[in-house]
Amino acid sequence: MTIKAAVIGVGSMGRNHARVYWELPDVELVGVADTNQNTSETIANRYNTKVYADYRKMLDEQKPEAVAICVPTSLHLEIALDVIQRGIHVLVEKPISSSVEEGKLMIAAAEKARVKLMVGHIExxxxxxxxxxxxxxxxxxxxxxxxxxxxxxxxxxxxxxxxxxxxxxxxxxxxxxxxxxxxxxxxxxxxxxxxxxxxxxxxxxxxxxxxxxxxxxxxxxxxxxxxxxxxxxxxxxxxxxxxxxxxxxxxxxxxxxxxxxxxxxxxxxxxxxxxxxxxxxxxEPLRAEQEAFLKSFTNDTEVPVTGEDGLRAxxxxxxxxxxxxxxxxxxxxxxxx
Ligand SMILES: NC(=O)c1ccc[n+]([C@@H]2O[C@H](COP(=O)([O-])OP(=O)(O)OC[C@H]3O[C@@H](n4cnc5c(N)ncnc54)[C@H](O)[C@@H]3O)[C@@H](O)[C@H]2O)c1
The missing domain is CATH 3.30.360.10 (Dihydrodipicolinate Reductase; domain 2)
Structure with a gap:
């Protein structure tokens, strides 16, 4: 079964997540969203996917099952909550958020929505x-x-x-x-x-x-x-x-x-x-990280790097x-x- 995945923020790190989704068998990169139009169009053209300036529109139209959040750290919480509230599994880049309080809110929201939350501690x-x-x-x-x-x-x-x-x-x-x-x-x-x-x-x-x-x-x-x-x-x-x-x-x-x-x-x-x-x-560690994330919800097992791990770091x-x-x-x- 093909997993529909999307990336929010395709700057330096996010474009690698987009490439990995595009490379992985059984994954369809259904869209990329970035407020920088030049950036998002370049990446969308490269990986033959849909491009969005507004990530919420992408989530509602494409209905991905998994999303990688690769925006600047100060935006992690706001965007993660929007993704989680739609029942979508989240891989948020490290650090989990810019404050411990924000990280706790993200973990609580993921638990409530029963979605997987993994933090991108790639090492x-x-x-x-x-x-x-x-x-x-x-x-x-x-x-x-x-x-x-x-x-x-x-x-x-x-x-x-x-x-x-x-x-x-x-x-x-x-x-x-x-x-x-x-x-x-x-x-x-x-x-x-x-x-x-x-x-x-x-x-x-x-x-x-x-x-x-x-x-x-x-x-x-x-x-x-x-x-x-x-x-x-x-x-x-x-x-x-x-x-x-x-x-x-x-x-x-x-x-x-x-x-x-x-x-x-x-x-x-x-x-x-x-x-x-x-x-x-x-x-490639990013490929292994993404494979582990995708497996966690297809097999319904614990993510290898939990929200709590991200919070502790x-x-x-x-x-x-x-x-x-x-x-x-x-x-x-x-x-x-
Ligand atoms: N795991 C790692 O080794 C690793 C390496 C680099 C960066 N990171 C993490 O990845 C995150 C992004 O870092 P980066 O270096 O890629 O930054 P970056 O500035 O290169 O990319 C961020 C992208 O997010 C976009 N963006 C900003 N606001 C947005 C919004 N509201 N909606 C959609 N897109 C938006 C920007 O236009 C930009 O293209 C950070 O949290 C950083 O810590 C992790």
Whole structure:
């Protein structure tokens, strides 16, 4: 059976959702809506679909079963409510909304209307992250001590309704929760506004997880080259994910051999061991994300990234912004699920 799908907002991210719907078998891209006529016409022509300036008209005429919302974050709630109230399943881009209060309203509306609500935390569908999670589940690392991410790069000119923490740190906050299955219970951030006067464009942060694991985040859009790395360090070594190339590396610890000269025992510690680059079957994360979303309502199963997951990532990002503004440590009352 063919699923009718549509996209609202076909700018930088939305045009990729439109392409994926167009590429997927058993999906018909029934329309795209964007207030920018040039943008929407280009995309509609490319994927041979209907074009709308008013998304409500598209929803009422085309009656899609699934909609991807890819407008600026400050518009997510208003548009999601219009979609949800029509009984249509929603994939809303990350971050879920521009405030926690808005996110809660969206989740409540989706529950009431009994529609699926998924948040586009795309890194969960990065094959290197999936491979990392598999290795951690096999206890390849032993006890985990430290997690962290570097997400740095140039300023995307189009984002002007949120700062770098709400826009980008949500990715890694979600991945920390996802791979460790632990909640962040304490955090402290230093932030700086340089390019934007209103929003931060640079953050360094320290985190503590419920099991004592320490986390760190270096997130900015002031770096002239794109870096997207995630690390997990534990008893047996360190995993490194390159989100961009979808590579997973393991740097193994080589401990001093017990049988060696006894005095060496005093110097016992971590030494560099072998390094493995795992074979990872590469796949477009957005396609995997959309497939999982569509499957959730055709099979009536839980979406892999729930509204609550999106809300938690946003809550943590907002706490980091507050910490940066007020120069204070913030404790959170989140228990592990
Ligand atoms: N998952 C990811 O990795 C990722 C990457 C980039 C952006 N995003 C998210 O996607 C969303 C959009 O970001 P972007 O970079 O594509 O922005 P963008 O500015 O490139 O595109 C937004 C589009 O929405 C359109 N729009 C604005 N108001 C509208 C309305 N009322 N009705 C219909 N269309 C409207 C604009 O004309 C524009 O074409 C943001 O929430 C952002 O955080 C996610």
């Amino acid at each position: 969960r569908f990065n094959p290197a992250v999936i491979a990392l999670k598999e290795q951690l589940a096999k206890n390849k690392l032993g006890k985990v001590f430290n997690v962290g991410a570097h997400r740095e790069g140039p300023l995307p000119q189009r984002i002007n309704d949120v700062g770098v923490v709400i826009d980008l740190a949500v990715h890694d906050l979600d991945i920390i929760r996802y791979v460790t299955q632990k909640e962040i219970v304490r955090l402290y951030a230093e932030t700086q506004c340089g390019i934007h006067s209103k929003y931060e464009d640079l953050m360094s942060a320290l985190l503590r997880l419920s099991d004592g694991t320490i986390g760190s985040l270096v997130i900015n859009w002031i770096t002239p080259t794109k870096i997207r790395n995630f690390f997990v360090t534990g008893e047996c070594g360190m995993f490194k994910v390159d989100y961009l190339t979808q590579d997973l590396y393991f740097h193994e610890n080589s401990l001093v051999d017990e049988s060696e000269w006894a005095t060496l025992g005093l110097l016992r510690g971590v030494r560099e061991g072998s390094m493995i680059r795992y074979h990872v079957n590469k796949k 946003l809550e943590l990002a907002q706490a980091l912004v507050t910490s940066g503004h007020e120069h204070r440590l913030i404790s959170l009352n989140h228990s592990d699920s």
